[in-house]
Amino acid sequence: MKIFADTADIAAVERLAQSGLIDGVTTNPTLIARTGRPIATVIKEIAGLVDGPVSAEVAGTEFDKMMCEADILRKLASNICVKLPLTLEGLRACQRLSSEGCETNVTLCFTANQALLAAKAGATYISSFVGRLDDIGLDGIDVLRDIRLIYGNYSGLNTQILAASLRTPNHVLAAARVGADAATMPPDVIDKLAGHPLTTSGLEMFMQDWAATGQSILPR
Numbered sequence: 101m102k103i104f105a106d107t108a109d110i111a112a113v114e115r116l117a118q119s120g121l122i123d124g125v126t127t128n129p130t131l132i133a134r135t136g137r138p139i140a141t142v143i144k145e146i147a148g149l150v151d152g153p154v155s156a157e158v159a160g161t162e163f164d165k166m167m168c169e170a171d172i173l174r175k176l177a178s179n180i181c182v183k184l185p186l187t188l189e190g191l192r193a194c195q196r197l198s199s200e201g202c203e204t205n206v207t208l209c210f211t212a213n214q215a216l217l218a219a220k221a222g223a224t225y226i227s228s229f230v231g232r233l234d235d236i237g238l239d240g241i242d243v244l245r246d247i248r249l250i251y252g253n254y255s256g257l258n259t260q261i262l263a264a265s266l267r268t269p270n271h272v273l274a275a276a277r278v279g280a281d282a283a284t285m286p287p288d289v290i291d292k293l294a295g296h297p298l299t300t301s302g303l304e305m306f307m308q309d310w311a312a313t314g315q316s317i318l319p320r
């Protein structure tokens with residue numbers, strides 16, 4: 101499963117890129133707004149830090165405006181994936197951009213039927229939001245499971261399922277269990293995936309025991 105960092109925080113992207121663990125970055129208008137900086141600057145900086153796709157979202161809601169914005173965003177770097185809302189206008193833009201060979205990420209997907217349409221429109225990724233469904237008492241993982249099933253039923257649907265709006269390590273585990281192709285999550289969730297109290301205490305014990313030997317693996 102690909103792991104994307106869901107952030108526009110340059111320092112966080114830099115740190116995670118150095119770890120070699122992330123396959124790309126996703127952003128959205130809210131994350132860009134939090135930086136207080138121009139979108140073009142932020143996206144260019146992020147795109148220079150990772151080889152994989154950097155999702156940059158259009159802000160328009162009408163086809164013509166989305167296409168003009170997409171044109172600007174895709175020229176910012178060679179690894180830009182244009183993010184479009186899951187509306188009929190957004191799907192039309194997705195269809196056009198995909199036919200031009202531009203990577204697309206259709207966002208704000210909450211049902212498997214929406215995901216079916218995004219795949220028909222040739223989306224590279226469908227961002228299925230888990231946390232926001234859980235927030236209103238529905239089951240975001242069920243939707244991911246349905247999308248996996250439906251995409252598996254038809255050989256022509258090549259869209260990758262991107263589990264989004266993941267808030268906890270349990271969300272990530274559940275997304276991996278149902279076979280999401282990719283998962284995007286905030287940097288702190290990526291950090292939590294690596295941590296376990298027994299890892300921490302075990303390492304402490306190993307270090308203490310090692311220090312007591314007085315040895316050094318490196319030449320002194």
Ligand code: E4P
Pocket residue numbers: 106126127128207227229231232264265266267284
């Ligand atoms: C996905 O691309 C979105 O940017 C993100 O995952 C939304 O997460 P949230 O619901 O926690 O805001």
